[in-house]
Amino acid sequence: MGRHSCCYKQKLRKGLWSPEEDEKLLGHITRYGHGCWSSVPKQAGLQRCGKSCRLRWINYLRPDLKRGTFSQLEENLIIELHEVLGNRWSQIAAQLPGRTDNEIKNLWNSCLKKKLRQRGIDPVTHKPLSEVEDGEDKNPAASRNQDKASAVSNSELNLLKADHSEPLGANIREKRSSSISPRGNQLERESTSSFHAMNGNGGNNLMAPTSNRDLFLDRFTAFPHEGSTSSCQPSGFGGHFPLQQLNYASNARLATNSAPSIWLSQTSKSLGMNCEFSSTVIPSIPPPAVTSSFLSSSMGYKPSITAPPDNPSLPSFATTSYRLWETGAPSNNSNSSTGSSGRTELQNSSSLFENAIFSWGLGDCSSTEKEAQNHLIGSQPEDIKWHEYLQNPLLMAAALQNQNQQSLYSEIKTETHLLTGNSSGMWPHNQQEQEPSQNPDICPKDMQRITASYGYI
């Protein structure tokens, strides 16, 4: 098997990236897209291999990354997804907007595994530890078989890929149900029961999954084929990114595959969120046209920088990775701050979206609800025209739950206008100008950084 030619080159730098390197890479990709990764370092003037550049971009520099700690909701989702998908981190990451496979993998290995064990659940099989231990006694090989989930998910995913183009619902579940036997572990019971509780309101859920596995599989069915690069592009950066070239890699998959409404409403179920939340705030049916690009485009449309409430003034971009660099001193500088002191996060609207949702889930409905509704409606990408709502009764029905018809159109039109009026497809020229009240905590340093990077804020 051929190795990357870059691996043979000895002069290439390794290890942590310096801010200068980041700047070069970011600047290069911002201007030209990455194109062929192997040529990126040369073009960008970096002593790195293309692979390293790619990794740095995907895991760190990508503008739509959500940073900061994982929410409980995200953790639960990861656990549930892991049960279905096994160690397919990239696929799991695809369901978590703004998160990278690396991040999730690290979280799993460092944190979630332990949590599961503490709960008496085997992190490999997701079965109760006692059961696993019994099984181990009887059949040690079986208990070590980490491919269990993979085997299931392989066939499932194949099915899903095959069935993707079909209408959502029964036939897919039927096919799946024949190959998937229900399991009775705790997670499933929780998810299932909470799901039924959620569904008990006779809401507009088209699907009625009967297990958490179904939840995921149904969620997947709403996604376009993996690998379909689609029109899903972070339009917000499009003004400066040659997006046709800019393969967002897992980012693209992430956005492409994300069906936030299902994802959120279903995930909320497993957390026992209230019905009102999912049925009134979020359309339970992902607008078909929205699905492919909802998050990525909304990300692009409405980027923002927020700071954690506990320390809104702290700098800045990439705190942890720059811990060696940010003071301008080498690593032995005892003054270098650490990530634990708080971060200002470069967030996109999808993460805002989620944060708003998450905060609702925690019962904080006060100020975020309206704002998030605006996000939901207002963040429609330019390729989701308001007339698509008219043509899609499901979409309309869902949308009408949030707002009356008139305001919906007016909002969509307004946002569409904002987007299409911006011929370059960039972010609205000045986010603060447009929504001065929404991001009061924008750190000037971040603004500088973004300005330097994208040149048009």
Place this chain on the structure above:
DNA sequence: AAAGCCACCAACCGCCGGCAG
């Protein structure tokens, strides 16, 4: 205060599959 341990995270490594020549 120092040493040891632990947790976290960024980055590397090796492999695989797709694709073009």
Place this chain on the structure above:
DNA sequence: TCTGCCGGCGGTTGGTGGCTT
């Protein structure tokens, strides 16, 4: 069909900071 390149993935490693003793 073969070969090499490339992107992508998952496993693993190494560095760092924080906590404990």
